[in-house]
Amino acid sequence: MIDWARVQDLKDEIGEEDFAEVAEMFMAEAEEVIARLSAAPDPATYEADLHFLKSSALNMGFSDLSALCQSGERRAAAGQAESVALEPIFAAYATAKAALIAA
Secondary structure, three states: OOOHHHHHHHHHHHOHHHHHHHHHHHHHHHHHHHHHHHHOOOHHHHHHHHHHHHHHHHHHOOHHHHHHHHHHHHHHHOOOHHHOOOHHHHHHHHHHHHHHHHO
16 A cells, blocks of 8 residues: 555655645645546546656655556556556545554
8 A cells, every 4th residue: 555664764764744734735736636526537548647646655755655546557558448447446545644644
């Protein structure tokens, strides 16, 4: 779910206060992409959207989300965007976000 060592590394690198700011920015940007994918899914944007989510999630330590996005990104890049399951991505984000907030 969450790579807590990565979270701690990030906190050590930028400080606790800046980490909170970075986490808020990540969640706002991720939720914008997720809302767009949820409300108006466009397979033509899956590769770029999932790449963004993958990279951001990996940086924040959201390892499960990053892995799901990587898989979807690869499928989209291979011309199989229609087969990308978005619901597991949405669920993984919600679960990781809740765990991070609760920590």
